[in-house]
Amino acid sequence: MKQITVISGKGGTGKTSLVAAFGQLAKNVVLADCDVDAANLHLIIKPISYRQEPELVRSGFEMVLDAEYCTLCGECEPVCRFDAVHILPLPEKQGQLLPVFDPLACEGCGCCADICPTEAIGIRDKEIGYLFRSNTRFGPMVHARLNIAESNSGKLVTLVRNNAKEYAEKENRQWLLIDGSPGIGCPVIASLTGVDFALIVTEATESGRHDFLRILELCAHFKIKSFTIVNKFDLNEDVTEKIKSDAKKRGVEILGTIPFNPLFVEAMVQEQTILEYAPRDKSAQILRDLWEKLKTRIT
Amino acid sequence: MTVKKEIAIASGKGGTGKTTVAVNIAACWDDPVILADCDVEEPNAHLFIQPTWDRKKPVTVLNPEFNMDLCDGTGACRDVCRYNAIIVLGKSPLLFPELCHSCGGCYRACPNNAITEVPREIGYLECGHRDKINFIHGRMNIGEAKSPPLIKAVRTAAREQGENLVIIDAPPGTTCPVIEATRKVDYLVLVTEPTPFGLSDLKLARETAQIMDIRHGVIVNRSDLGNNDVFDYCRQENIPILASIPFEKKAAQLYSQSKILVKENSHYQALFRNLFQQILKDMEQ
Numbered sequence: 001m002k003q004i005t006v007i008s009g010k011g012g013t014g015k016t017s018l019v020a021a022f023g024q025l026a027k028n029v030v031l032a033d034c035d036v037d038a039a040n041l042h043l044i045i046k047p048i049s050y051r052q053e054p055e056l057v058r059s060g061f062e063m064v065l066d067a068e069y070c071t072l073c074g075e076c077e078p079v080c081r082f083d084a085v086h087i088l089p090l091p092e093k094q095g096q097l098l099p100v101f102d103p104l105a106c107e108g109c110g111c112c113a114d115i116c117p118t119e120a121i122g123i124r125d126k127e128i129g130y131l132f133r134s135n136t137r138f139g140p141m142v143h144a145r146l147n148i149a150e151s152n153s154g155k156l157v158t159l160v161r162n163n164a165k166e167y168a169e170k171e172n173r174q175w176l177l178i179d180g181s182p183g184i185g186c187p188v189i190a191s192l193t194g195v196d197f198a199l200i201v202t203e204a205t206e207s208g209r210h211d212f213l214r215i216l217e218l219c220a221h222f223k224i225k226s227f228t229i230v231n232k233f234d235l236n237e238d239v240t241e242k243i244k245s246d247a248k249k250r251g252v253e254i255l256g257t258i259p260f261n262p263l264f265v266e267a268m269v270q271e272q273t274i275l276e277y278a279p280r281d282k283s284a285q286i287l288r289d290l291w292e293k294l295k296t297r298i299t
Numbered sequence: 300m301t302v303k304k305e306i307a308i309a310s311g312k313g314g315t316g317k318t319t320v321a322v323n324i325a326a327c328w329d330d331p332v333i334l335a336d337c338d339v340e341e342p343n344a345h346l347f348i349q350p351t352w353d354r355k356k357p358v359t360v361l362n363p364e365f366n367m368d369l370c371d372g373t374g375a376c377r378d379v380c381r382y383n384a385i386i387v388l389g390k391s392p393l394l395f396p397e398l399c400h401s402c403g404g405c406y407r408a409c410p411n412n413a414i415t416e417v418p419r420e421i422g423y424l425e426c427g428h429r430d431k432i433n434f435i436h437g438r439m440n441i442g443e444a445k446s447p448p449l450i451k452a453v454r455t456a457a458r459e460q461g462e463n464l465v466i467i468d469a470p471p472g473t474t475c476p477v478i479e480a481t482r483k484v485d486y487l488v489l490v491t492e493p494t495p496f497g498l499s500d501l502k503l504a505r506e507t508a509q510i511m512d513i514r515h516g517v518i519v520n521r522s523d524l525g526n527n528d529v530f531d532y533c534r535q536e537n538i539p540i541l542a543s544i545p546f547e548k549k550a551a552q553l554y555s556q557s558k559i560l561v562k563e564n565s566h567y568q569a570l571f572r573n574l575f576q577q578i579l580k581d582m583e584q
Contacts, residue, residue, distance in 0.1 A: 008313075009341050010313065010314065010341055010343075011312065011313010011314040011315075011341075011471040012312065012313045012314010012315065012471075013314065016496065037471075037472040037473050037474050037503075038311050038312055038313075038471070038472060038473060038499070038500040038503060039499075040312075040495075040496040040499060040500070043495045043496060043499055044495075060381070061381055079403075079407075081401065081402055081403055082402075104478055104482065104510070104511065105482075107400050107402065108381060109381055109382075109400055109402030109404055110379075110381050110404065111402050111403060111404045111407070114379060114404060114407070114408070115407070123381075146473075146474055148473055148474075148503060148506045148507050148510055149473070149474060149475070149478045149507060149510055149511075150474050150475065151447075151474060151475035153474055153475075154444065181472070182313040182314075182341070182471050182472075183340035183341055183446075183470065183471070183472075183476075184340045184341065184439070184441060185340050185439070185443070185444055185445065185446050185476065186397075186444035186445060189442075189444055204555060205554060205555035205556075205557075206346050206555065206556060206557040207318065207343040207346055207554075207557065208555075210341075210343060210346060211341040211343070214340075214341060214441060217441045218441050218442065221441055221442045222442075235551055235552060235555045236552065236555035236556065239555060239556075260551075262524055265494055265524045265525055268494055268495055268496065269494060269495060269525055269526050271495070
């Protein structure tokens with residue numbers, strides 16, 4: 001079983017469209033959408049049925065005040081390094097001053113609870129989102145929804161991966177394809193560690209190239225072998241050549257290039273992969289060739 | 300523009316055109332502006348602005364350092380850490396810096412005063428200028444997991460730059476980096492595309508704006524590539540559509556060369572000026 005994570009550095013380069021197409025071509029596959037901030041794969045590869053109920057995921061902590069025990073000593077406010085505790089007059093308590101926790105700022109460290117002399121601040125597990133395990137027309141899929149403004153994306157990414165891996169192993173699937181998120185931070189790192197290969201989808205723009213160099217460095221940092229595909233290559237063939245040269249200098253193979261094609265959007269609108277929507281289009285054939293090439297390199 | 304205001308350009312989905320909008324409205328405005336690129340993981344705005352750099356400053360977070368002469372190995376630090384960032388091997392505490400949130404809990408919990416908090420570099424801040432634009436961005440070190448502390452440093456630097464309008468180029472997504480980049484701004488511009496992915500992520504981004512209680516409006520970019528669902532959604536939800544920009548291959552090509560569209564011709568000048576006027580108008584409502 002081979003695990004491949006598709007990442008990009010820059011957003012909007014075409015990761016999800018590519019994962020959907022490769023998911024179709026892979027035949028014996030489990031899909032994992034690790035872009036838990038803004039999951040999109042399930043919009044093309046719609047769940048037909050759910051293997052389990054959506055699972056509520058808990059990670060980290062949030063603070064709860066028991067007002068009866070608060071003596072208003074005021075220690076909690078300055079000890080917080082995240083500007084998440086403020087002593088404010090509460091309208092619902094007739095203007096009484098009490099500590100109020102800002103859930104957007106709170107990072108669940110518990111320092112306020114630890115310093116409270118009367119244990120008026122309690123700590124409880126925080127609900128951070130939901131995990132979905134489904135069957136799709138291409139195989140099992142695991143995806144997740146991280147609650148708005150949450151900060152525990154790494155944990156949810158890891159949960160998606162672990163569940164997907166379990167299906168892949170138990171059901172003898174050959175491929176685990178992971179749709180990653182843009183950037184280089186914790187959700188990306190959590191989707192990269194321990195995979196067999198990274199597939200970097202970049203685009204033929206200077207911004208794409210700039211971000212490509214950073215994601216290449218990230219893969220090298222975590223010692224993950226990577227392949228690259230340059231999407232929208234004909235938008236700027238100069239930059240495409242520079243990207244090819246950047247990759248070559250670092251011993252990273254460019255698997256191929258894909259031309260800019262509005263059919264990708266049309267396919268997405270129809271909730272289809274480009275192979276389903278326009279099977280005879282040149283781009284569809286390019287994707288088939290890329291998949292065959294990737295398989296040869298990996299196996 | 301006499302009162303200092305902050306406008307953030309965000310999206311949910313990556314690649315919708317945040318940087319294009321941020322850079323071009325900063326460049327087309329007659330008054331001085333501060334442009335703060337808060338996408339510290341993959342900053343791009345500097346490629347377009349090409350500022351003359353004035354200063355560079357490392358940004359650090361505090362991590363615990365253990366004084367083994369004073370440490371007795373009983374692990375009060377490990378016990379209090381809610382991120383499981385400290386383990387104790389034998390009698391030696393070991394920190395996993397990528398898990399540490401710099402809360403100071405371990406430092407306070409140690410009964411032997413064996414912990415000092417030391418700064419560790421996570422990236423750097425750079426400030427520069429070009430024409431009437433004061434430019435600031437952050438660049439996170441590769442391998443770092445958490446961007447919010449660096450984003451916070453960029454926001455603070457922008458606030459300290461003076462009284463001019465601040466335009467923030469936010470990262471994609473809807474979670475903590477975006478919250479840090481956009482909290483307490485006066486107005487949020489959500490850039491989307493009229494596709495199922497664009498709509499799905501717009502809904503999440505809009506929820507983010509509502510949770511933060513920030514006025515917001517939408518720009519539909521590449522407005523002719525997709526379907527009408529995004530427009531229907533905005534209408535149903537009474538979200539102002541500030542502009543609807545059709546796809547132009549020429550604009551995409553200029554973007555690929557990191558060109559500032561408003562400097563290329565008057566058509567783009569007019570487009571972005573109008574857009575900026577719309578934003579300012581909706582802000583005043």
